[in-house]
Amino acid sequence: MENRTEIATLGEFGLIEHLTKNFEIQNASTIVSVGDDAAVIDHFGKQTVITTDLLLEGVHFDLMYTPLKHLGYKSIIVNLSDVYAMNAQPTHVTVSIGISNRFSVEALTELYEGIYAACEKYGVDLIGGDTSTSKKGMVISVTAIGEVAPDKFVKRSTARKGDLICVTGDLGGAFLGLTLMEREKRIFLENPNIQPNLEGEDYIVGRLLKPEARRDIIAFFEQNNIMPTAMMDISDGLSSEVLHLCKQSNLGCRLYEDKLPIHERSRAAAFKFGLDPTVCALNGGEDYELVFTLKQEDYDAITLNEEIAVVGYMTDVEEGKKMISRGGNLYDITAQGWNAFQG
Amino acid sequence: MENRTEIATLGEFGLIEHLTKNFEIQNASTIVSVGDDAAVIDHFGKQTVITTDLLLEGVHFDLMYTPLKHLGYKSIIVNLSDVYAMNAQPTHVTVSIGISNRFSVEALTELYEGIYAACEKYGVDLIGGDTSTSKKGMVISVTAIGEVAPDKFVKRSTARKGDLICVTGDLGGAFLGLTLMEREKRIFLENPNIQPNLEGEDYIVGRLLKPEARRDIIAFFEQNNIMPTAMMDISDGLSSEVLHLCKQSNLGCRLYEDKLPIHERSRAAAFKFGLDPTVCALNGGEDYELVFTLKQEDYDAITLNEEIAVVGYMTDVEEGKKMISRGGNLYDITAQGWNAFQG
Structure with missing residues (x-):
């Protein structure tokens, strides 16, 4: 058994001190940080972007297969992804944690190691x-x-x-990683002597447990003087997000099934699980890629970037929201992504 | 039975739309609001102050005696209080809610009515x-x-x-309100036919369920050109907060028992419950008053304000953190405020 320090031995403020003492400020705009009623940030001549996300055990993550360090990392990434989706640069985060006393100080320290790793990598305080x-x-x-x-x-x-309509990276991987982990969990719960079999599945497991935010794409836009006309990140699945773009822009759309970017490891996993890779790419969530729309004259500029795929185009609202299948048929796009209020 | 609409009938985005559609923007600096990946705020020439608080059922509130509208109101107030404690003006809030399906849309709407009431009263978006x-x-x-x-x-x-050392308003009321509600809850659980007896206790119940943030004090400072030397809000109890000021400023302090501001209704309630009013004022939390320190030459300026009491002074760190009792004895100040990690 590893070291276990009860959280009660530190108290709330001792705990905060313990968790934050080694963290160094990276942004000159950070004037007051952890340890006061509120933080103070200097923002001359820039606009501030704010986003927030709540992650609940049993709903957004399962500690049976989510290492705490990865969970901490991901909790930051999902928020940074929302900031990049505004074409903005994240600079600061606040983190609130509620935990029962089944967690030790060591466990929380691990969680914060992940939080700090993400903050350092993305230059955020x-x-x-x-x-x-x-x-x-x-x-x-x-x-x-x-x-x-x-x-x-x-x-x-x-x-x-x-x-x-453009999409970054590839889609469906995180959902397939989740499907794999849920399957292995069921097998383990039925027979705890069977070790999980994740061989060859590093890619989809990584997509689920260690997502990254697309800072590179925002930098690419900046360097190439590209302004998307609309953008959001893909957390609930491409279908759901494209429907948001259509609704909020009062437009319709066409997506091409054969243009959806799907990684070969995701395709192989979908095949193994008897799932349709297209359905996984459309409805699987948590890939934290970006979906954005672009003027047609910017097409040449984005072909420079292999991480960007053109998957369709926006239409009049009367033309509906449809996908053109490989066989040339038209299907309605429906939001079957993860719904926080089902069940 | 009142109307009950299952949350699942609206879905997450329908729910957000339902809850936010009637809310009007109050600050010109709000450029993008609810409904995108992140909000955008303009902040030319000002510094941004950020604070965050997590409220968990069964830990920070008990729905058996907390009406949802009051809970929504209070969840905003406790955060605004932290902003005022920086001598700043709150302008914006984000609110994340996690709820089980035992709550209906009507229940959530009530919660948001309280949230909006607080936002309107304090001019916050x-x-x-x-x-x-x-x-x-x-x-x-x-x-x-x-x-x-x-x-x-x-x-x-x-x-x-x-x-x-100065304190606003009066102390201990919220703790006494909590003591009363917990007592009535126990009686009710033992015999559900007995109705709660809150007669004559409006004051302490109000202090618990409908706290306000001290915007008036920050306005008073501004109008009278007063700058406190240090400040924080009183959420965990005066003892705990004064020890923070001492620790972070590397000083000691003297508090005078007979200067602690205690409302006559709080005194009466303490007497009824067999509690020491001084202990309630020092260790009871959730009053959301301000404690601040002030140069001695500003003493005359604050005597204008009946909402401010001088309760002591800061000393060298070597002199310790002590209270001078009515009888003239010195007692160590200890943080016995509510500790989030006890038990």
Whole structure:
């Protein structure tokens, strides 16, 4: 058994001190950080971007197969992804944690190692938060703050008819990773002597447990002077997100099944599980890729980037929201992504 | 039975739309609000203040005696209180809610009525959040954003030896309200036919269920050109907060028992429950008053304000942190406030 220090031995403030003492400030705009009623940030001539996400045990993560360090890392990434989706640069995060006393200080330290690793990698300062006991289950609430030059932010509601629909990276991997982990968990619960078999599945497991946010794409836009007309990140699945873009921009769309970017490891996994890779790419969530729309004249500029695929285009609202299948048939796009209120 | 609409009938996005559609923006700096990946705030020439608080059912609130509207109101107030404690003006909040399906849309609407009432009263815009199902228990996470002119914010670490220690309003009321509600809950659970007896206890019940944040005090400072040397809000109890000021400023202190502001209704309730009013004032939390330190030469300026009491002064660190009792004895101040990690 590893070291176990009860959280009660430190107390709330001792705990915060313990968890934050080694963290160094990376942004000159951070004026007051952890340890006061609130943090203070300087923002001359820039606009502030704010986003927040709540992660609940048993709903958003399962500690049976989610290492705490990965969970901490991911809790930051999902928020940074929302900031990049505004075409902004994340600069600061606050992290609030609710935990029951089944967790030790060592466990929490591991969680914070992941949080700090993500903050360091993305140049973001942790500037505050709240730590509390919970009756049952772990709660993680992260708020990310970013900055963007005035009029450079990109909303969801500003796509135009004829714009190209583009997707970064590849889709469906995280959902297939989740499917694999849930299957291995069931097998383990039935017979705890059977060790999980994740051989050859590093890619989809990594997509689930260690997602990254697409900072590179925002940098690419900046370097090439590209402004998407609308953008959002893919957390609930491409179908769901494209329907948001259509609704908020009051447009329709066409997606091409054969253009959806799907990794060969995801395809292989889908085949193994008897799932349709297209359905996984459309409805699987948590890939944290970006979907954005672009003026047609910017097409040449984005072909430079292998991480970007054109998957369709925006239409008049009357033309509906449809996918053109490999066989040339038209299907309605429906949001079957993970719904927080089903069941 | 009242109307009950299952949350599943709206879905997450329908729910957010339902809850936010009637809310009007109050701050010109709000550029993008609810409904995108992140909100955008303009902040030319001001500094941004950020704070966040997590409220968990069964830990921070008990729905047996907390009306949802009051809970929503309070969840905003506790965050605004932290912003005022920086000598800043709150401008924006994000609210994330995790709820199980035992709550209906009507219940959530009530919660949001309280949230909106607080936002309107304090001139704050709700600009985003996250709504999710939870396995069990309600989770509320609020982040408040405020602004302050450069070099006007007040930290905890900048008190000086000889500074006066001041407290706003009165102390111990919320704790006595909690004691009353817990007593009535026990009686009700033993015999559900007995109705709660809250007669004559409006004051302490109000202190618990409908706290306000001290915007008036920050306005008073501004109007009278007063800058506290250090400040924080009283959420865990005066003892605990004064020890924070001492620790972060590397000083000691003297408090006078007979100067502690205690409302006559709180005194009466303490007497009824067999509790020492001084202990309630020192260790009871959740009053959301401010404690601040002040240069001695500012004493005359604050005597104008009946809502401010001078309760002691800061000393060298070597002199310890002590209270002078009515009888003239010296007692060590210890933090016996509510500790999130006890038990």
